Amino acid sequence: MKYILIIGAKNILAKEIAKVYAMNGYNIYLCGRKINEIEQFAKILQSEYKIITELRELDIEKFDTHQSFYSSLDPKPFGFINVTGFYPDQKNAEKSQDDVSKSININYSGPVSLLNIVANDLEIRREGFIVGISSVSGERGRMKNYIYGSAKSAFTTYLSGLRNRLSKSNTHVLTVIPGYINTNKNIERPKLLTARPADVAKDIFNAQKSNKNIIYTKWVWRYIMLVIRIIPEFIFKKLNI
């Protein structure tokens, strides 16, 4: 049975993704900080879907641990899904370089550091897939979240280049661009535009299986972002968005 590896496995979306892959017969490495906190979840996946789960400690900000982390995996996974993210409060981040660095490290530099190692291996093996979760916030900078958005934008560009490179070696790269996901029950969001984590997970699995390159989830965000992108800058800069 093939293994997949989930980077940032403790949040609701990552757990839903793990469930979908478990249901479809994949063994799973669940990786993240204080990963033992989801030991019970890992055990339930094992017994319910008759697969193997392994918990691996990983801090995506600790770049110098990434090579030894990857070297320690045996067997090497077939697929990698990066779910890590950090959404700083925009107003705080305008004053705090710590928040800016954290946003860049968790949304961009950390995943790049690890995925570069993964990509070099998959390129030699000529197989596998990488899924990166970016955001609609990376499609155009807005006053309300451009510190987060600019890091996601860089990640989207990285995934595009990686897809271009790895397409020559039979390794597929999927970019996932979510709009709103109701991962946090305390945040009120428009129902029609907000996806359930379980639906996003299914979208990701289906898109990865059918070798899609870029998906928006919910799908309606593809058209919303099309409109957002074509608003002329002299109008866009005056909007309160």
Ligand SMILES: NC(=O)c1ccc[n+]([C@@H]2O[C@H](COP(=O)([O-])OP(=O)(O)OC[C@H]3O[C@@H](n4cnc5c(N)ncnc54)[C@H](OP(=O)(O)O)[C@@H]3O)[C@@H](O)[C@H]2O)c1
């Ligand atoms: N929710 C939305 O509306 C929405 C919209 C668009 C895109 N997204 C993206 O979807 C993904 C999941 O979103 P979410 O709302 O579930 O985010 P979240 O609750 O903030 O989850 C982020 C995950 O990243 C992990 N993480 C943070 N720093 C880490 C580090 N240094 N090392 C390892 N793991 C680390 C967290 O683990 P810890 O438990 O250790 O903190 C957590 O599991 C993120 O990439 C997010 O940017 C979300």
